Amino acid sequence: MTTAPEILGTLHNLKTIAVAELDAVTDADGIEAWRITYLGRKEGRITMIMKGMAVLDTESKRTVGAMANDVKALLESQLEARIEEMKSAQFNQASVAGRVDVTLPGRRPALGRLHPITQTLREITSAFGTMGFQIVEGPEVETDHYNFEMLNIPKDHPARDMFDTLWLDHTNADGEQDMLLRTHTSPMQARVMEVTKPPVRVVVPGRVYRYEATDATHEWHFAQVEGLAVDQGITFANLKGTLYEFARLIFGPERRVRFRCDFFPFVEPGVDMSIDCFNCDGAGNVKGSNDMCRICRGSGWIEIMGAGMVHPRVLEMSNIDPSVYTGFAFGVGVERIAMLKHGIDDIRYFYGNDARFLRQF
């Protein structure tokens, strides 16, 4: 017959041994075996001891039962702790073994990019977009009428020398060449004004052509963005405001801007807008030497666009009354802007399509 003190003693020993054994277990199988040995519901040691209590009196049952429950709870919590401990040890071990070399190259999907001309065009049109200019586009193959005459450049006018023209080998009934590749985006001024009455506020991105030998700063075709604003009360001061804001958005607030008088037959007064040279900071010469800066050729300034107040003749020819309406127009060279922003020293890269160039943007 087992007595209460004996059971209590057994429980006490059991607790000590079980805890020691649990500590010694090293794997999941051992844990399971230990659990069955001590906490197994049918034949576990605790269960067995509980079963043996049936012979005790009520008082002893209560004492021993309480202790047995305590021991059981203790072992259960130890078991849980031990499982956690082993999981975490295992994880630690696995994570050491499974370390990644964070410097190995990642596996990348093929990477496409937009051509720098597209990117720059978007920057330019969006800068003007913030000022309410909408985008329209027009034909590249043009007539003399729109490319020149509607822009106040009649036949045999010396200003035609400013636009070396690529004519197409096609003649009209009178034997005159009647198609050309537009020399600027300006023909769209007339085309827009013919169909849109003021207020007009548009930008025209597009490709233009010049019959010109190519070199580091000249291409025979390039991209341009034309701008046109016509309404009552538009002034030269507005032209300056618009173009200053454009320069600030594109080049940042620290670039200086210069407006000087220039001649284009379709504006009056005419403007040339320049920014100070990024290469020499407007000094005109290479820092610390007397060598001339090759980007601005010593002037300290780089022309980025021609502009001006729309010539009254141009308004008139498009049936807009110049005594009521005024307006301004501008034309900016896209490659030039991209070259300035990115320090590209040869315009021929843009249409050379060398992937090693394109991947840099």
Added chain:
Amino acid sequence: MKVPLSWLKAYVDVNVPVDELAHRLTMAGVESGGVEQLGGWNDTYVGHVLAVEQHPNADRLRLCTVDIGAEQLQVVCGAPNVAVDQNIAFAKVGARMFDTHSGKTEALKPAKIRGVVSEGMICSVLELGLGEEHDGILVLPDDAPLGSLLSDYLGDAVLDLEVTANRPDCLSVLGVAREVAAFQGNRITEPDVSYPEDGEPIALLATVEVADPEYCKRYTASLITGITIGPSPQWMQDRLNRAGQRPINNIVDVTNYVMLEYGQPLHAFDFDKVKDRKVIVRQAAPNEEHTTLDGIERKLQPPMMVIADPDGVIGLAGVMGGGNTEVTEATTTILLESASWHPFNTRRTGDALKLRSEASQRFEKGWRPELSPLGLRRATKLMLDVAGGTAAKGIIDIYPGQQDVAKVTLTLNRLERVLGITVPLEEVTKTLTTLGFDCKAVGDDAVETTVPAWRADITIEEDLVEEIARVIGYDRIPTTMLSTPIPLSQPDPARELKEEIRDLLAAAGLQEVVNYSMVSGQAIEVTKGTAAEGAKEPELLRAANPMSPEHEYLRTTLKPGLLKTLANNQRHDNVPQWYFEVGREYLFYGEGLPIEPEVAAGIMAGPGALSTWGAEETATGFYDAKGVLESVLERLNVVASYESTDDSFYYPGRSAVVTANGQQIAQLGEVHPTVLEHFDVRAERAVYFEIDLAALLTALPDVGRRFRGPSVYPGALRDLALTASVDVPAAKVQTIIEQHPLVARATLFDVYIGSQVDDGVRSLAYRVFLQAQDRTLTAEEVTKAMERTLARLEKELGATQRQQG
């Protein structure tokens, strides 16, 4: 136009440094391309020779005492022409000089020559870098200012000005002087044009007949007898040299000098060579021949204007003189012409003969007839000064093109409406007056101006607005944002689609390129392929003056550019060669202007993905390009179908047309090997695709996407392995499977052709996901759906379930 500062100063006081001058001119519209400094000597002065003695120890050397104002110095000199009382250029020790022995520019060192200390050097032209002469020292004029720095006296700066097409007046030193005077607020000094007219009346000596008054606006001439041809004086040669004009002889130099001074082109005829002393101004006869001064024989056509005598042409009006009346050493009588020619006719003549001269450049920009006699008198005076002789009394002046003086009125109101600032009337008047306009106030808010003859570019009020703006400076005009209403936004779906396509193709891994719009005729021919049935072929448009054979025709397709891009890049490295371009084709159908449809096209070759460690390498093929197209179209919500096509641009059996909404929107395929070969593409295969953006736009769904809630009920997955003839298009199989109402989607996961299946048969394996919107499917329903699908596949396509084993 090169303008020497010293010459400019002859007409206007310049009170700013030359760099500032260049800047002001640039800002006012006459752009300076740079300032060239001449001279720049240091420690070199205008000196006076007080005494010349024999060197005690050397026969050929002299000992000179030189006064340079502040001090007297002793110098040893070997020049044979040194003499007492000469003004000379004296370089002190330390001055940097061209050393004739070493051939370098070096600083003068203190020296003892044959035992005598020499405190500097009396300089030759060569040592000063002013010329080649080294026979003796440079002797300066008597009025050279003693003791002043030589660079102040002899140095010069030359402004290189780029003159715009509207300002022929600035192709002259006087014109530039007027600009300078305008922004400095001072006035110019006009050159002297008076001379004695001691000869017989000109009408007795020469006759001039203007037979074509339309193209000759004015013809004036003077006559000088008894001239002596020789070199022109040094001062004139210096000015011409610095202005970039080579001196020739005194008569020719005067014509050039006055052209540069006034802008008026002139021509001197050797009058003894003019038949019957009679000049006729007329149009050339058809095919009339004439040898110009440059020795080239030219065939002339009406309405080119010529100067002729009764025997024939003696000069090409406004362009170039004739060889037969050229001034030579023996010339003694000069007929000097100063005329005004029709600008457009002069320009057409120059264009037709491919001959541009300093004279024609000025005439074609519109040279006013009022100015002709002024230049004539100035040149006659200078010829008498430098070549002697006697001027006939009076001048010949035939003036058929007389016109009223131009008057333009400027109102302050207009000025403000254009510029956005007010400028007081006094300032407006003062500014215009300094520019040479005669101003008359009209009320208190307008001024009526008489435009000076040299400003033919001023015709309307806005021209005067620009004059005010550029003289007061564009910087004075405020900078204000637009405040007028913004026009209503006009949607532009075509443009939006184009930009979206760019983004989608880049996102799919393709690099955008931009190619030239002109290509060679051969490139078009090679890439032509097979035209769609009934399609009208566009006419090729060729440049009249092509940049090169590579860029001769406007492209009718983007194919050549992309193939070239591929060829140019294939050698660089082992990355996917995936390129696209969004650009225009130029299609001309014989009427009006060509249409310029926009196309998104791509070429794909090379590895199928970026090569990476631990991944299998694949090569780009048809299905990569198709995948790109599919993903682009899916993003645009366009349902498209693909149909095999027969186009000789592509590899046989490996191309497709893409149709949506009943019309063709795209094509793609492997490029035919012979085409690849033509473009030197070394890749085994390259896949081309092309999306017609206008067609795609019409295929876009009319309404936006409608939301459909995802089913909350579980679905079931079934694999379906089929065998069917290789001729059964996979798309048909897929369609039949997905047409079952319970099939949510079917994904093809394997295609097999080989020993495990019969010849001519392939196996297609799909993973089919079945799901209902309103309930959980029972196993029975799923099985029934699969059975029904299989039955349809078998009946309609002859496909059967693949037997495992």
